[in-house]
Amino acid sequence: MLQQINKKKLIFFYLLILILITSINNRSLYEKIILNNEIVFEVNGLSNNDDLKLRSDLKSFKNQNIFLIDKKELSELIIKNNIVLNFLVKKIYPNKIAIQINKATKVGKILKDNKISIIVSNGKLIDYENQQNLYLPYFYGDFDQKEFLKLFNMLNSVNLDFRKIESFYFFPSRRWDIKFKDGLIIRLPENNPTKSLLFVLNLLKEKKFINSKVLDLRTNNKIISDG
Numbered sequence: 001m002l003q004q005i006n007k008k009k010l011i012f013f014y015l016l017i018l019i020l021i022t023s024i025n026n027r028s029l030y031e032k033i034i035l036n037n038e039i040v041f042e043v044n045g046l047s048n049n050d051d052l053k054l055r056s057d058l059k060s061f062k063n064q065n066i067f068l069i070d071k072k073e074l075s076e077l078i079i080k081n082n083i084v085l086n087f088l089v090k091k092i093y094p095n096k097i098a099i100q101i102n103k104a105t106k107v108g109k110i111l112k113d114n115k116i117s118i119i120v121s122n123g124k125l126i127d128y129e130n131q132q133n134l135y136l137p138y139f140y141g142d143f144d145q146k147e148f149l150k151l152f153n154m155l156n157s158v159n160l161d162f163r164k165i166e167s168f169y170f171f172p173s174r175r176w177d178i179k180f181k182d183g184l185i186i187r188l189p190e191n192n193p194t195k196s197l198l199f200v201l202n203l204l205k206e207k208k209f210i211n212s213k214v215l216d217l218r219t220n221n222k223i224i225s226d227g
Contacts, residue, residue: 037095038062039069045101050083054099066095082124107152107162110139123149137162141170151176154194158201175218187216 041058043051057077061069071089078087078099085104091097104120109128111117117125118136123145139148147170155162169177175190178197189196196217200209209215209225216224 037066039064039066040096042096042098043101044099045087045103046081046083050081054078054081061097066091066093066097069097082122082126083120085120085122106134106136108139108148108168109136110143112143119143119148121152123152135163137165138167139170140167142172144170147174154197157194158198160197160201183213185214187214187218189218189220193217 039062041055041061043054043058046054054077057080061074074089075087078084078089078101083103085102087102088100089097090100104122104124106118106126107121108119109116110119110125112125116128118128118134119139120126125143151168151170164180164182165178166181167179169179171177173190176188176193178186178188180186186197186200200215200217200223203209203223209223212225214226218224
């Protein structure tokens, strides 16, 4: 009986030693793979220049622990790039972070601070980069990101082709004029501009006001035409 007890104690002792050794090895392996491994970033969706700039900004995260990386800080750094519309970040353990980016589209040009900038579909501005052959409508007035996004969403909601537009005019009264490439100017009202724009576009499809160069919708329930 005593021999059996001693045998059990010996087995327990060996098991305890094995657990300790395994734990030490696992901890060593964990530190080697996780704690001491530089984070690798995989970025998809950007042009070469924007990709290089973002990768340069991401260097500050490379030596951080992938488990403890500040998601908010990382997100703010990505969205700081004005061309980014939205993005998805995925951690691939032990040391890789994949970033998939959807770019905003270029929708307009503006002269601001004595230089031409491109307006993109998130309402932000990016450098023009000497894009000589890039046709985009011009924006005139004091640029307001929130108001421009309202206009952009409105034009999309009525399926208006941006390629037909020559310029946008934004007034201090917070209303818009739209000038088309064929010379037609539509003066939108401050209130309910989407309803008014959709109504006049349907009339134009019916070949009404074909001789007009200005359609003024600022008066409720009226269209004032110059021809």
